[in-house]
Amino acid sequence: MTAPxxxxxxxxxxxxxxxxxxWLHGLGADANDFAPIVPQVAxxxxxxxxxxxxNAPMLPVTINGGMVMPAWYDILAMDLVRRExxxxxxxxxxxxxxxxxxxxxxGVPTSNIVLAGFSQGCAMTLHTxxxxxxKLAGMMGLSxxxxxxxxxxxxRLTANANTPIFLAHGTFDPVVALPRAEASRAKLKELGxxxxxxxxxxxxxxxxxxIDDIRDFLQEVIA
Numbered sequence: 001m002t003a004p005x006x007x008x009x010x011x012x013x014x015x016x017x018x019x020x021x022x023w024l025h026g027l028g029a030d031a032n033d034f035a036p037i038v039p040q041v042a043x044x045x046x047x048x049x050x051x052x053x054x055n056a057p058m059l060p061v062t063i064n065g066g067m068v069m070p071a072w073y074d075i076l077a078m079d080l081v082r083r084e085x086x087x088x089x090x091x092x093x094x095x096x097x098x099x100x101x102x103x104x105x106x107g108v109p110t111s112n113i114v115l116a117g118f119s120q121g122c123a124m125t126l127h128t129x130x131x132x133x134x135k136l137a138g139m140m141g142l143s144x145x146x147x148x149x150x151x152x153x154x155x156r157l158t159a160n161a162n163t164p165i166f167l168a169h170g171t172f173d174p175v176v177a178l179p180r181a182e183a184s185r186a187k188l189k190e191l192g193x194x195x196x197x198x199x200x201x202x203x204x205x206x207x208x209x210x211i212d213d214i215r216d217f218l219q220e221v222i223a
Contacts, residue, residue, distance in 0.1 A: 005102060006054040006095050007031070011038050014048035019112040019137070019222045020103045022052045022096070024121025026143075028069045031055045034118065037206075041215045045222050050108070054099060056120075059088065072120045073147075081180070089147055093128045100132070109134075114221060116140035119176060119204065123147045126184065129163065130156040130191075138221035140166040140214065143204055145176055146184035156191060164194045166217045168210050170202035 009031035025033040031053035038051050056070040063075045073088030096115070103113055114137050117125040122144020129139045130152060139160070146152060165188060169181040178199075188195050196217065200207050 004095075005098055006056070008055065008099070009035055009053040011035060011051045011053075012048065013038075013042045013045060013051075017048040017050035018108060019045075019047045019049040019114075020052055020108045021049060021114045021116055021218070021222075022054070022099055022103070024054065024072065024096070024115075024117030024124050025056065025070070026117075026119030026121055027061065027071050027075065028064075029118075030070055034206075037211055040211050041218055043215055044219050046219075047112075047222055049222060050103070050106075052099060052103070054095075056092070057095075072124045075120075079180075084147055086148060089124070089127055092124050093131065096124060096128045097132070111135050112137055112222075114138045114140060114218065116142070117144065118142040118206070119144050126165075126188070129160050129165075133157055133159055135159045136163050138164045138166065138217065140168075140217065141184075142168050142206065142210070143170060143173060143176055143181075144184075145180045146187055149184065149187050152187055152191065161192055162194055164196060164217070164221055166196045166198070166214065168198040168200065168213065170205060170207075171199050172202060173204045175204040 023034050056072045058068050059071040060066045060068050061071050072092040074085040076083040115125045115129050122141035125139050126141050126146045
């Protein structure tokens with residue numbers, strides 16, 4: 001059964017887009033979180049591109065006392081590793097697949113789509129991208145990690161084995177500790193993925209140099 005379409009904010013760089021960037025926000029944020037940087041990261045793109053910013057479902061989050069907030073899945077433990085919400089992750093995977101299918105229906109093939117995300121959105125980008133049966137143009141994972149890491153070998157498909165993956169992380173990140181991100185990078189490289197690793201002297205955030213690097217990456221893969 002096809003997942004219901006999420007509510008989205010959309011920004012098009014020009015009419016009749018041939019490419020798309022589906023950008024997933026972090027825990028507790030919303031579709032507006034990264035929309036303001038579109039003029040910067042889209043600078044110089046060769047093709048008309050639709051930036052799609054979906055709103056995550058409203059879920060109770062265990063580590064926040066069960067408070068209901070936008071979340072791609074529940075966070076059960078602060079270390080992000082010992083217990084993971086596999087059911088929630090897989091439900092959001094289906095919602096993201098539905099957004100990709102909608103872009104396909106609007107004339108944008110999966111090979112012209114970049115899947116991107118920050119924090120939880122990064123986790124969903126990496127989780128979903130590895131399991132897609134069709135090749136993406138690229139993936140961008142910001143300040144996040146690869147969830148269900150022990151299942152990656154068994155569940156990954158080969159379509160995105162060579163897809164460029166932009167990974168960025170703050171060296172002072174108190175939310176997703178750098179070693180967690182480094183372990184994800186190591187797993188992706190073990191799988192043979194084309195990982196572009198960047199670190200910045202920042203906390204759980206985005207910095208100007210990172211925005212410049214994102215722009216360069218998008219210019220490379222949306223070409």
